[in-house]
Amino acid sequence: MNRSILSRKEFIRNSAWALAGATLIPGMLFADEREEHAGLNSLNVNNTGKSFTLKNVRLETGFDYEDGDVVATKTGIFSVEIANGKIKKVSTGQPHADAIDVKGMLMLPSFRDMHIHLDKTFYGDKWQAVRRRTGGVKGMIALEQEILPEMLKNSTYKAEKLIELLQSKGTSFARSHVNIEPTSKLDSLRHLQKALDNKKKGFGAELVAFPQHGVFYTNTAPYLKEAAQAGVDFIGGVDPFTVDGAIEKTMDFTIQLALDHHKGIDIHLHETGESGLKTVEYLISKVNENPVLKGKTYLSHCFVLGKLDQAKQEEMAEKLGAAQIGINSTIPFGGLIMPIPMLMKHQVKVMTGNDSIVDHWNTFGTGSVLYKANMAAQLYGHNTEFGLSRMLGLATAGPLPLDDKGQQQWPKAGDAADFVLVDASCSAEAVSRLSPVKSLIYQGTVVF
Amino acid sequence: MEKTKYAPPVTGSYILKNIRLETGFIMDETGAKETRTELFCIEVSEGKITKIFTNNASLPGAIDAKGYLMLPAFSDMHVHLDKTLYSLPWQAHSPKKRSILDMIAYEQEIIPELLKTSTERAGLLIDLMQGYGTTFARTHFNVDTTSGLRSLENLQKALDNKKGSFSAELVAFPQHGCFYTDSAPLLKEAAQLDSVAFIGGVDPFGIDRNIEKVLDFTVELALDNNKGIDIHLHDGGKEGLCTIEYLAEQALKNPSLQGRTYVSHAFVLASLPSNELERIAEKLAAAKVGIVSSIPFGKLVMPVPALAKHGVNVLAGSDNIQDHWSTFGTGNMLQKANLIADLYGWRTEFDLSRTLRFATHNVLPLDNEGNMQWPKVNDSAEFVLVDASCSAEAISRISPTMAFAHQARLHWKEAERDAALGKFE
Numbered sequence: 001m002n003r004s005i006l007s008r009k010e011f012i013r014n015s016a017w018a019l020a021g022a023t024l025i026p027g028m029l030f031a032d033e034r035e036e037h038a039g040l041n042s043l044n045v046n047n048t049g050k051s052f053t054l055k056n057v058r059l060e061t062g063f064d065y066e067d068g069d070v071v072a073t074k075t076g077i078f079s080v081e082i083a084n085g086k087i088k089k090v091s092t093g094q095p096h097a098d099a100i101d102v103k104g105m106l107m108l109p110s111f112r113d114m115h116i117h118l119d120k121t122f123y124g125d126k127w128q129a130v131r132r133r134t135g136g137v138k139g140m141i142a143l144e145q146e147i148l149p150e151m152l153k154n155s156t157y158k159a160e161k162l163i164e165l166l167q168s169k170g171t172s173f174a175r176s177h178v179n180i181e182p183t184s185k186l187d188s189l190r191h192l193q194k195a196l197d198n199k200k201k202g203f204g205a206e207l208v209a210f211p212q213h214g215v216f217y218t219n220t221a222p223y224l225k226e227a228a229q230a231g232v233d234f235i236g237g238v239d240p241f242t243v244d245g246a247i248e249k250t251m252d253f254t255i256q257l258a259l260d261h262h263k264g265i266d267i268h269l270h271e272t273g274e275s276g277l278k279t280v281e282y283l284i285s286k287v288n289e290n291p292v293l294k295g296k297t298y299l300s301h302c303f304v305l306g307k308l309d310q311a312k313q314e315e316m317a318e319k320l321g322a323a324q325i326g327i328n329s330t331i332p333f334g335g336l337i338m339p340i341p342m343l344m345k346h347q348v349k350v351m352t353g354n355d356s357i358v359d360h361w362n363t364f365g366t367g368s369v370l371y372k373a374n375m376a377a378q379l380y381g382h383n384t385e386f387g388l389s390r391m392l393g394l395a396t397a398g399p400l401p402l403d404d405k406g407q408q409q410w411p412k413a414g415d416a417a418d419f420v421l422v423d424a425s426c427s428a429e430a431v432s433r434l435s436p437v438k439s440l441i442y443q444g445t446v447v448f
Numbered sequence: 449m450e451k452t453k454y455a456p457p458v459t460g461s462y463i464l465k466n467i468r469l470e471t472g473f474i475m476d477e478t479g480a481k482e483t484r485t486e487l488f489c490i491e492v493s494e495g496k497i498t499k500i501f502t503n504n505a506s507l508p509g510a511i512d513a514k515g516y517l518m519l520p521a522f523s524d525m526h527v528h529l530d531k532t533l534y535s536l537p538w539q540a541h542s543p544k545k546r547s548i549l550d551m552i553a554y555e556q557e558i559i560p561e562l563l564k565t566s567t568e569r570a571g572l573l574i575d576l577m578q579g580y581g582t583t584f585a586r587t588h589f590n591v592d593t594t595s596g597l598r599s600l601e602n603l604q605k606a607l608d609n610k611k612g613s614f615s616a617e618l619v620a621f622p623q624h625g626c627f628y629t630d631s632a633p634l635l636k637e638a639a640q641l642d643s644v645a646f647i648g649g650v651d652p653f654g655i656d657r658n659i660e661k662v663l664d665f666t667v668e669l670a671l672d673n674n675k676g677i678d679i680h681l682h683d684g685g686k687e688g689l690c691t692i693e694y695l696a697e698q699a700l701k702n703p704s705l706q707g708r709t710y711v712s713h714a715f716v717l718a719s720l721p722s723n724e725l726e727r728i729a730e731k732l733a734a735a736k737v738g739i740v741s742s743i744p745f746g747k748l749v750m751p752v753p754a755l756a757k758h759g760v761n762v763l764a765g766s767d768n769i770q771d772h773w774s775t776f777g778t779g780n781m782l783q784k785a786n787l788i789a790d791l792y793g794w795r796t797e798f799d800l801s802r803t804l805r806f807a808t809h810n811v812l813p814l815d816n817e818g819n820m821q822w823p824k825v826n827d828s829a830e831f832v833l834v835d836a837s838c839s840a841e842a843i844s845r846i847s848p849t850m851a852f853a854h855q856a857r858l859h860w861k862e863a864e865r866d867a868a869l870g871k872f873e
Binding site: 069070071072126127128129130131132133333334337358362363364366374377378379380381383384385386388424425426428429432433434 | 541792846
């Protein structure tokens with residue numbers, strides 16, 4: 001709220017940009033001068049569903065170039081008016097007297113976790129590590145049949161805690177898989193729907209009916225048909241060859257179900273050998289036969305792409321791009337590295353998610369997709385201002401403030417008011433330094 | 449990155465109650481299923497842990513640790529505290545491709561400016577690390593013809609300012625080569641200082657183009673001044689391997705170097721066939737030469753499990769925390785241990801609990817059989833309190849640090865202090 005401090009900060013930042021790339025800036029200790037922004041809640045914003053204006057909002061406005069390379073991101077200070085869940089106006093003019101001062105925080109599109117299992121977690125419960133197990137995926141199915149009845153007892157509560165964790169990391173939307181199998185029947189879905197309903201003012205989701213125990217390996221097909229009419233958005237799947245023993249039969253069922261109910265498709269594919277590749281190729285051919293599935297069909301994990309030689313990778317990337325089939329990746333590292341930059345080059349929509357936060361599959365999830373973007377930047381060497389700024393798209397599942405040429409494309413009047421306020425000077429900094437998210441706004445509602 | 453401040457420390461003698469210690473593993477047919485913990489009281493006096501006794505939740509005058517888990521102090525074993533851009537306005541990595549020699553030229557250009565504020569920035573970087581519970585670092589400091597010994601002097605001022613809450617061992621690091629720039633005389637000068645614990649180095653082949661000449665100089669300097677050695681080695685191929693072998697041979701010949709000679713990075717080990725790796729690992733173990741790694745996780749993955757299996761002491765560190773070499777480091781050693789566990793597939797209760805050693809400079813509360821081995825009466829009072837039920841959880845969930853004791857001085861996070869101290873004062 002103190003204009004003089006803000007303008008001093010502005011001066012410092014501007015002189016920094018003027019020198020950036022040329023040499024270092026002497027004599028400045030910047031971090032401590034930054035005025036703390038404690039979140040909008042502390043400022044008594046009570047505007048749920050109504051209109052309000054934020055002032056001193058930092059927006060990215062372009063790139064600075066040197067010898068043709070992007071060396072810095074230009075930003076400006078704006079007022080942003082929010083009404084009826086949308087951004088009504090972005091302006092540089094004198095703000096309303098009652099505008100809320102966000103003190104130069106950077107506004108970015110809010111984050112989206114596009115592969116997570118909100119229905120099936122230990123989060124909010126007692127710590128337990130992953131156990132050494134035998135029997136592969138079928139052993140895990142047997143384990144789930146044993147533990148799910150207990151896990152379901154408080155799954156609504158745990159899903160709500162998990163949603164709160166995601167919100168705290170700047171995420172206001174998730175694509176959540178939800179177990180559909182003879183053990184849970186539709187309970188996992190219903191429990192999650194209840195949690196989402198309780199959280200709907202600050203969090204949105206799209207749901208994938210996920211036959212974790214196979215479509216036919218356990219008799220899940222009838223439950224999937226039921227789920228397809230019970231508020232899901234996608235028909236899911238998992239390793240048709242390994243679990244059900246036949247690629248075509250399972251895929252045909254899945255595709256038909258999606259077509260019949262106007263749903264998308266999002267299939268877990270961990271298989272890395274011939275069956276993995278065949279599954280990808282079969283799905284591509286089916287989507288090309290049924291163009292209505294283009295743009296709403298996804299393969300999650302799709303590890304087989306990481307195992308192919310480069311020529312085959314290029315070929316598959318092209319085909320996936322042409323069929324508008326997206327890839328959802330947790331961005332694995334170590335043993336297997338996904339060809340994400342190559343997929344992006346061929347216009348394949350690549351999205352990321354935490355998958356497991358803490359459950360019987362994996363206990364490493366942080367809940368932050370900004371962290372995923374950071375890991376991707378490190379893994380693929382996208383460490384320049386431009387490279388880092390593009391990686392933000394993994395955290396937002398698409399939207400970026402600047403296009404590749406540095407033209408401002410977000411936020412625009414009429415855009416949904418889904419955004420975060422971050423303690424960073426630009427998206428490249430936010431990705432590299434995992435800058436703290438100070439506020440989350442979802443459909444015009446202040447979450448914090 | 450959130451900044452988290454600590455309240456002024458509790459000093460002198462004190463008793464902590466409701467402190468959670470690991471006391472064993474609960475086993476089933478698959479191995480350690482859970483970690484057993486119990487609450488204790490711990491008395492600290494004259495810098496040491498003087499008593500560990502059954503918890504008494506109503507003990508008058510005791511500080512309430514509220515069930516937080518006590519772990520050995522966190523140490524960052526490879527960092528450059530003297531050379532960071534942390535706290536300066538954001539500046540991404542340059543899009544220009546720079547060779548190591550280009551980087552030396554670039555450093556010669558920016559160091560004079562960096563030195564003007566390096567004391568303050570080192571202090572802020574230490575604050576960041578302390579926020580994550582780190583209270584000890586092995587830090588390299590530049591010794592080069594541009595910095596002279598000023599990078600050391602500034603760093604020492606920063607460390608003096610943190611006395612009682614943070615300590616470091618210092619490596620005299622000829623970043624611009626010993627001979628490529630005429631840094632050898634400066635290095636000799638630094639080697640005579642008590643504050644310097646290690647003689648450093650970097651790519652004897654890649655920079656000085658003469659492995660033996662550089663290593664002979666380094667080893668002699670270490671022997672003459674009774675120091676350890678810790679050299680950066682990014683060189684691959686036969687030159688990289690030759691550097692490691694030559695150094696191991698020097699340590700085998702000079703037992704005083706054993707246990708305090710390290711190769712940092714040692715990327716060449718990631719490219720060796722397994723029989724060759726085994727041979728080198730055995731040699732390193734025999735010479736007691738350790739490997740320090742920032743744990744790369746992309747195309748190059750260090751053979752940490754194989755090295756450890758052969759008894760090589762593998763340590764971990766942040767290396768760059770937001771500097772002109774890399775803008776990524778977080779300064780959080782629990783996160784580093786988490787990355788290690790994730791990368792090498794160490795996911796079970798037992799494996800996660802073992803991974804803690806990368807954050808604690810090899811100190812673990814339980815031995816491999818689940819016997820309690822830390823803390824013991826007479827151990828120095830160096831510990832952290834984390835919000836976790838066991839070390840496996842702390843690693844996997846990157847649990848937050850609530851307090852730490854360094855040289856027995858107990859620092860609580862500001863937000864925790866009042867609840868912990870209550871009627872203590």
